[in-house]
Amino acid sequence: MVVGLDLFFRVLIFPGLTFIGCLTMLCDWFERKIEARIQNRVGPKFTGPSGILQPLADFVKLLAKEDIVPVDTKQLIFNVAPVTAFTIILFAFCFLPIDGSTVIPGTSFQGDLIFVMALITVANFLLFLSGWASVNPYSMLGAARVLTQFLGYDLPLLFLALCPAFLTGSLSLTEIVAHQTIPFVVLIPWAFVLFIITMQAELEKDPFDVPHAESEIVAGYETEYSGRKLAFLKLARDTQIVFGAALVTVLFLGGSSGPVFFGANAVWGTLWFLLKLIVVIAISEYITCLFARLRIDQVVSTNWRWILPLSLLSLASTMALAFWVYPAVM
């Protein structure tokens, strides 16, 4: 157990708060840049080299803006939801082995996979609450859609997250990473594809971005937010996207372990992790650009007709693989 300054460094600087904050900004910039290039645009350009500081500038700008709270809103929830959502996702990050171990070393436990999945659900529920507390027709519709969507997609997401767990025989994220001498994407590619699609729905990205379909319901649950609260709401969403990508990296791409080992794991492991993360984000952004937004009922029926049965099927096939094929091969 590490104590003292070292622990503070890990929690506050690397791989804790500051690192995750910078990573979120970087990924946001990367996302915007890649989307722009796919759509034949330039994207962020002027703030910093190639516009890399644009997400930070946007965040700071929002912090400085006037913070308006409409009279009719449920004040407490309205005020607390954005920051709480951000905090919860940040907390969930603590259990991801970014540089080979969790943020506070030794806190990894059997079942932290389930714990982390529960935390995302809570964060999503807070987004719903933020819309519900706004008392605005657009926000209400947006909030109702968040709820409809995540009730549907939480279940398949959990089933698919259990696939790697079955292969390793452990519910600990750190152990799942440690077991991946061959990344699980090679062993169970079908689960990986489904997980990416489900993640897309969980993170409210096209073709599943119905909760904030701007042409229908303005900004959905974010409609009444402004200033600091909007800044944190947006940061929470961006962090959630990075978290989703990080989860994919950990579960299917072997986390921080790379094909070649050069030296200190803290340096090279993190680099491998980041590289994989960027690839996942690129895939997700590619899907976003390729499709039109589905309608809420189409989202729901896609889930119950296809994603849920398929995820159950892939769980079953992974179990079969883990019990009969995998031990025979290894």
Added chain:
Amino acid sequence: MSSDQELIPMLQAKLGGSIIVQADKLGKISLHVEADAHLDVLRLMKAADEKTAVSAITSVDLGDKLGVLYHMRTSHGIITVKTELSKENAEIASITNILPGASFHEREVFDLLGVSFRGHPNLKRLVLPETWPEGVYPLRKDVNAASVQQVSPSEWSQTGNEEDGNLVKVVIGPQHPALLEPEKFTLKVEGETVCDVEPRIGYVHRGIEKAAEGRTYLQDVYLVERICGICNSCHAVCFCEAVEKILNLEVPPRAKYIRTILLELNRLHSHMLLLGHAGLEIGYETLFQYMWRDRETVMDLTEMLTGNRVIASAIAVGGVRRDIRESDVLTIKKSMVGLRAKMEFYKQLYHDDPTLKMRTQHVGTLSRKDALDLCVVGPVARGSDVDIDVRKDEPYEAYGEIPFKLVTYTSGDSWARLMVRLDEINESIGIIEYALDNLPVGAYRVRAPRIVPSGEAVNRVEAPRGELFYYVKSNGTAYPERVKVRTPTFANIPAFVKTAVGENVADVPANFVSLDPCFSCTDR
């Protein structure tokens, strides 16, 4: 005009001497009838030709009387049914039970000229603001600025605020991301299903019809161009043609071809704008960005030909302002080849993309009967298998000499309306290529007198969004007596109101955008 020549004797036989038939120099027919006798005429016309629809209702201040003119579109042309009312008791029977699509037209006349339509289901203010005083009608000649005293907000008629149980009101507009221009649509929603739509227009009403009366014909050409940025050449051509009809002025053939090319460039520009914008409305941003990139080609060509990217200001009474150079012809042809190849790609995309089809097929389905009843125009009508197109029905400019296909689709949903436009882009490219190959030589403009003899003219042009209608009445001076403009979107809004009811809220943008709404047009 063959069938109209059969129609008139039939009407005279059935209605006896109560109608007086007049034909102007160019063969346009107008029927004079007593007030309320117009109902029988319209009923018989509708029975004789199912495509009979009301193009516009114009009211004109005739001094002590008000003229109410029903401009009826038939399969072959336009017939005007004229009635006169006294100013004090301006009341006439509504035609909404014959043609439900007349509802909007009647409301506008009620609002601006104070004609009360007996039996209208919802005779309420349409374009004037709530602060406008009762009993002041801006398009009457005797109105003066002093009588326009603003009503304080507390005295506004509080309509539409009644409680509706568990219906939630979702207001789209006047400011809303789905609308590019300010207009309000109040949706009453139960869950995610739309139960009722209440449109309210007039947020950017600029009184252009009134303004045109105070300007010369020369100035009016620039004024009407500014009704709509996208289809500006259509407005200018439509107005100039109407004035040319009164002047009895023949435009040189080269000018006709150049006008045709400009009109088709307008159509390309407008259709591509919409097809991209439709992508944005259904959350397909990549399509939007691609389509608007390729649309730049058309904008560049317009700039090359006229000196302006958007408002071309290239049309004048008597011809066009600029000739096409030999080098321009080659540039346009080259661009058209490139554009045609790109449109192939988009057509395939609209045909094959699963998410795009999921969002637009079986959305906002308008049956053929409803399309006829609601008097819709342009691609909206053609998407519901109603084969009307002014370019074919009553060819103007060079369209009579140029071969092209009239595109119709049968399914009547949003997807069909978008596909009509995609196919029309291909036809437009063909028209431009043909016009360039067969460009006549000679003058491109003739001099037109500034003073226009008294008379009146009705003119129609197929704008990108559908039939554009102009009525111009002159009184023998350099200033027009009355200019009436009926834009395509104005005629198409009832179709949205009809199809949106019973739909999912999420389908509203996809449905709405397929009309190609232009509120700048709607609020002249």
